Amino acid sequence: MNRKKPSPTTAPAAARGRGRPASAAVDREARERLIDAAVTLFSERGIAATPLSAVARAAHVTPALLHYYFGNKENLVDAIVEERFVPIVSQVVHKLSGIEATPRAAFTTFVQEVTATLSTHPWLPPLWLREVVTEGGQLRERIVGHMAPRLAQPLVGLVRQAQAEGRLNPAIEPRLIMVSLIGLTVFPFAAQGIWRPLFEAGDVTAESLARHVLALLLDGLLLPDK
Known part of the structure; x- marks a missing residue:
């Protein structure tokens, strides 16, 4: 049979x-x-x-x-890093490498790329908070190891160079620039279950969020005194 x-x-x-x-x-x-x-x-x-x-x-x-x-789970986690996280980081690195090396251009590209990516990968912000930001998270060493040399360190160097040339606010701490960029881009997506209903902000898109973040970064909160 x-x-x-x-x-x-x-x-x-x-x-x-x-x-x-x-x-x-x-x-x-x-x-x-x-x-x-x-x-x-x-x-x-x-x-x-x-x-x-x-x-x-x-x-x-x-x-x-x-x-x-x-x-086993360890190999599955490694596959997630290599096949999901690394391509995302690589895409941002590629975009940054193809632009004029100025803080304005770099920050604009970073914010636009990250917000667009997070809007199409809803799993990424909560996973980032759980497994990278939280102490003991199983992705911290894996992700930081990929991001620091390829993305964070070049941005730190760009900020320092621009400050030395008098083109960037000297009060900016270069070592905190990635902290600020991640906080302004990743956290809004991770916390959107709170602020969207609280402020009736269901119409806020990734594009409008990017414009808001860039306005804060590049122009600041306060208008010049008249």
Whole structure:
């Protein structure tokens, strides 16, 4: 009697024959679903509080298939960093490298790129707060290791150079510039469940948020005295 072959998206690794997936397209799609499910659940519950079985259920695959792709949670987290966070950082770095090296141009590009990215990746702000900002977060060392040399340090250097040339407010502390940029861009998305209903701000878009942040950064709060 012929037995029905198990689906490649639900079968355990032993049914796949020498570890090779039955279909490359199905293989990629199932793996992407697992990573998407993981970032969503990790942002809602935290990495430590999310069992791999919950990730498998959310992705509609078996725990055995998750193990086939990642082996354990540590490898899954590494995949999230390499395939979700690093491309985002790389995109911002690429945009910054293609502009005129002035603080105004750099800050404008950073704010516009980050706000646009966060508006299309709703899992990122809460995951950032849970696992990067919070003490003991499992992404802190991984993310900071990618961001500091590629993004933060060049911006610090740009601020210092502009101050030395007399083109930037000397009261600005260069080592806090990334703290300010992250606070002005990431936090509004992470806290929008509070300020949107509180201020009836459901119509605030990523573009209007970027304009607001850039007005604060580049022009300040107060108008010149007349």
